[in-house]
Amino acid sequence: MLHIWRDADRYRGGDPAVGIETRHAFSFSGFYDPSNTRFGLLVACNEERLAPGAGFAEHPHADVEIVSWVVEGELTHEDSAGRRVTVRPGDVQRLSAGRGIRHVERNAGGEPLRFVQMWLVPGVFGGEAEYEVVRGIADGTPYALDRADAVLHVRRLGAGERTAVPDAPWVYVHVVRGGLRLGGESLEAGDAARIGGAQGLEASGGGTGAEALVWEMHSEPSYG
Template structure:
């Protein structure tokens, strides 16, 4: 049996955020007030939120527990502060990881002079109740896999020129998110904000129709609870 690909369009994401506070959010999975029992996760991925924050806007201090939070900035400058004392500025090309573990609180805000757009992805860890961890990989290079600690998941960043091709990782669950541009994958055209969920991905490739930036998750497990 070959790969099974589902395409999820940007316009079909659940709308969230607080317009009055300068926050516009688009959820790929059930989140907060949006619940669809048929769309709660894919592999280990339980959230893929596109966030747009106006200048100075942000999320007040709030808690997380037992979730791996990975953030990719597409445009602007994100300021992170958390209860462990970590403070950092995250810019395009940086990968930020917050392992909430036994519990952590953090704030996020637009610290730049212009708009901020970022993609935030949550994954279920393979173990619970561990100490919180934080790191930023500055200026991650293309074709450099980012193996997410505490999970059986790897993030691949691809920046492609028009006409370029890239392999989709072979995996039981592969998730491809288009940060910008346009690409063709398994016969489907994906545009900015679109995503493909691929079960049993094998021998697939994506071809950029314009300059494009893709985030690809390679996952080999599902959540185990209890």
């Protein structure tokens, strides 16, 4: 099963008046579609655009894995554990909320900020919050979440360059920039593919190449 979710179909949210624009792939915040609440362990894939000085005030999280990928600009993270970290393009940021943590996300720089933030359901709830930034993650390097049955793959492809799509019960592909060919479909920046029972699939870069985030997931949420 291959379903393409176009950028134009994402719900537009945020508050443009204060420099925040959000494009939701799933039900999120004030937008609810009972037929579109998650895919595998993934419950959010938001493309956030923050003007210089804009951001999200301190707010809490619990029992969620939050992974962020900066496309352009710089993301400043501050949290209740006393951290203040700047995340740049090519870095992977992970916040495992555990039993609870509060944080702030903002654009403290002078240029527009665009980043993709993805939320996944952990396999075990509770525990201490954890935070990590992997600087300049290499192409093709798998990034496994310790608390969720999921692996993130970063793919950077030249024009016509091919790569295997992971074989997994649930695979989610988000095109960050450029264009991608997958399963006979053409995807552009902001488009995503939801693949059930992925097996033997390949993706290739379009005419200008592509950068894509690929989630490999082997389970669904368990709340019992």
